Amino acid sequence: MTAVNDFGSEMRYLRQRKGLTIREVGRQVFISYSMISKYENGQLLPKSDIVQRLDDLLDGGGALVGRAREVALSAPGHPSPATGLPTTTRHFVGRNREIGELLKILTPSGALMSEPAGVLVLHGAPGIGKTALAAWVARLLLPRFEHGCQFVDLHGYTEGRAPADPGEVLDRLLRRLGERPEALPADVEELAALFRARTADRELLLILDNVRSTAQIQALLPDGAQCRTLVTSRNFLSALDGVPRLSLRPLEPDDADTLFRLVSSTSDTDGYETADIARIAEYCGRLPLAVRIAAVRCGPDSQLAVSRFAGRLADEYARFRELDDGERSVKAAFEESRKALDATERELFALLGLLPPEIMEVAAVAALSALDLPVAERGLDRLVDAGLLIRVDTEHYVFHDLIGAFARLAARDLAGPHSTAALRGLLDHTVRSCSRADSLVTPGRRRFPPPPTSGPEGQDFEGYDHARDWLAQELPALVALCRTAYEHGFDEYCWMMAFHLRGVFFLGKHWTEWEESHAWALAAARRSGNAVAQAATLNNLGLALVCQGQLDLASDRLTEAADIAGAAGDEDAQCTARSHHAWVMHLRGEHERALAEEAATLAYYQARGRERNAAIVLRDMAAIEIVIGRFDDALGHLTSALDVFRAIPSPLDTAMALNCLAEIHLQRADLVGAWHGFADAFDVASLGTIAFERARAQHGLGRTAAAHHDNTEARRLLKLALSGYTSLSAREEVDHVRADLAALAA
Structure with a gap:
């Protein structure tokens, strides 16, 4: 290695610590990026x-100037070569961010926690x-360590090979450091003491790679104040107390694309392949191992x-x-x-493969696995520690995409009755939880009792806010579970879950x-021959279509619902279909x-004493009456x-009615009454986190301000309404x- 090499290594170290690319450095010092590459x-x-x-640019503090003055390979402080790297x-x-973090922490003068001295754990999925990354950073750090780097693979997860014995590793390290083999003690504790003594005054970087457990490396950690140890493991190594940790995530999309192109020798100009390469990278979960194998295959x-x-x-x-390219296999890596x-x-991991690939909740996993909540949570945390699961927050976990696919493969090996019972427990818990939550969010709706159960009764909720927040947060997983229920033949759970959502x-x-x-719910209801379920599902589908303005299709659904309900003697469903159909007539001008x-x-x-249902009809009648100018009736x-x-209470229904009431005042040119009415609706909608009615109230307030000729306030409020409606795709x-905003600008 020459002084020029030293300079290049130092420059690369400083650049990556700063988080800059070669091109960015070139632009800032007005030099081509190819020259910067030659320097490094x-x-x-x-x-x-x-x-x-x-x-100056890289905050070198004179380091680059000093390196530029070095003229001999034997200059004081020149690093020893790496061993085993x-x-x-x-x-x-x-990995620019991660490289920067590692360089800051592992540099001999870097700030590290003291127990144990100078140790950092780099952990992540197989x-x-x-x-x-560890090897790359080690080469960047070599100029900073007088006594070089020692790299050891501990084979914690190497297929077909037992994890390395700590005594054998110590023996190897001490021989590398110059100890005579015949002078080495046989006892592991004595070997560890000798290793600590020999490294006490050294400036050494130790890389312990592919570690299986804390016990495997406890004896291998040096004590020297200027020693630094980088440990890589799939495991979190929680027994290493008080050490900093860096969790490695999948590559960024652009980096995964670049890696694929480099390994496969695919040109950047092959634009027609760009979308396919992006698909491959996502199918690989942007895991470097998977991307490399895929690139070699192509x-x-x-x-x-x-x-x-x-x-x-x-x-x-x-x-x-x-x-799998014959020498490397993603599945084999996961299997280890x-x-x-x-x-x-292992059983819990396979059971998780029965779940759809959305974020999973601890309570749902407990129901799936028939475990008590604390036991299920400990099991999930163990999978996190093993690098097989990601913790989202205290209540939620998620698989990395490719590991989730591996779990679904593992689920295929579960015995049929076992997986059926697990899914039944999960679906029963989920349907009961949805029913309880919906009874708080939309009280007074018709209810269908869930199937009898001997298991848990589902989640409890403290009130409207808790139930609404739970439904909103879990919605992607709950919708996916509707499909899971249908695909596994749990028809009753499928349509009931959809109904309660x-x-x-x-x-x-x-x-x-x-x-x-x-x-899916309608298909399940038809497959099971449940007429009541079919009518209820068709009514809900019809309502969704009405709200989106698809009146012909909505009318077809509602007519079918009424016919099925009539044949089954379900008067409630017939009445619901009739009420929804009335709204179709209104929107058609009838x-x-x-x-x-x-x-x-x-x-x-x-x-029948159905007060909420009757009140909803009264509100709908009022909305129609406002359109035709019957304000007193409305x-x-x-x-x-x-x-x-208000007596129930039902925040959604209250906000909708208040907006209608304010509209009457606005139509009558009672601007004070309109302003207060829309403001009341806004407050109720905001407290209830009812985004549509909040935007509707802002729209009404904006129109009221415009009628009062306060165009500045009107524009502000209308823009808020526009933002709210846009976020809901309310076209x-x-x-x-937009028409109201245009009128203001005219």
Whole structure:
């Protein structure tokens, strides 16, 4: 190594610590990036003025200037060569943030926690690139350590090989440090004491790679104040108290794309392959090991086209067969981690493969596994520690995409009765929880009792806010479970879950999820021959379509619901279909006919003491009456409805009614009454986190301000309404607000 090499290593170290790319450095010092690359690779030494500019830019503090003055390989402080360090990969990309963190912490003068001295754990999933990153950083750090680097693979998860024995590792390290083999003690504790003594005064970087457990490395940690130890492991190594840890995540999308192109020799100009490469990277979960294998499979010596290989990876269960190049296998890497679990943990891992690939809640996992909540949580945390699961927060976990696919493969090995019982326990818990939550979010709705159970009764909720927040947070997983229930033949759970999600769908205007879940629910109800379930599901589907303005399709659904309900003698479902159909008539301009239909449904609900249902009909009648100018009738109906909604209480219904009431004041040019009415609706909607009604109130306030000729305030409020409606994909309302804003600008 020459002084030029020393300079290049120092420059690369400072650049990556600063988090800059070669191109960014070149731009800031007005030099081509190819010249910067030559400086770092030891091909060229820059002139003194450029050295000073680089030192200033990279916060070198004179380090680059000093390196530029070194002229001999034997200069004081020159590092010893690395021992055992694997060859640096030709295609290392990304990880700038992680490199910067590691350089800051592992530099001899860096700030490290003192117990144990100078240790950092780099942990992450199998195949995520821990070893490659450690080797890369070690070479950057070599100039900073007088006595070089020692790298040891402890084979914690090497297929077909037992984890390295600490005594054998100590023996090897001491011989590397110059100890005579015949002078080495046999006892591990004595070897450890000798290693600590020999490293006490050294400036040494120790890399302990592929560690299985804390016990494997406890005796290998040096005590020297200027020693630094980088440990890589799939395991969190929680027994290493008080040490900093860095969790390695998948590559960024651009970095995964670059890695694939470099390894496969695919040109950046091959634009037609860009989408396929992005698909491959995502199928690989952006794990470096998987991306490298995929790239080799698509390399210049392969007859396999990128597009064709992307198609093969689309099949989740064939994916692991494809991510195997004969010498490296993603599945084998994952399997080593699974084998390291105990029997209970392996079973839990396989059970998690029964879940859809959304974020999973601890309570749901407990129901799935028939474990007590604390036991389930400990099991999940163990999987996190093993690098097989990611903790999202205290209540939620998620798989890395590729590990989730591996878990779903493992779930196939579960005995049929076992997986069926596990899913039944999960679905029973979930349906009961949804039913309880929905009864708080939309009280007074018709309820269907869940199937009898001997298991847990589902979650309890403290009130409206708790129930609403739970439904909103868990919604992606709950919708996915509707499909899981359908695919595994749990028809009753499928349609019931969709039914109990209707309230939160309406609250958040989740049209896509509403239609998808109810499509599975309708298929399940038809497959089981349950007429009541079919009518209820069709009514909910019809309502979703009405709200989106798809009136013809909505009418078809509601007519079918009424026919099925009539044949089954389900008067409630018939009345619901009639009420929803009345709204279709209203939107088609048939206001009088709509009012007549609503009056009939109102009589039905009042006769049966169904106060909330009757109040909803009164509110709908008032909305129609406002359109045709019957303000007194509308006011009377809304006043009666509001009394019921407030007594329940039902924040959604209250906010909707208050917005209608304020509209009457605005139509009558009572701007004070309109302003207070919309403000009341806004307050209720905000407290209840009812986004649509909040935006509706802001729209009303903006229109009221415009009528008062306060254009500045009107514009502010209308823009807020536009933002709210846009976030809900409420296209018709967005158009109305834009028209009002345009009128202000005219």
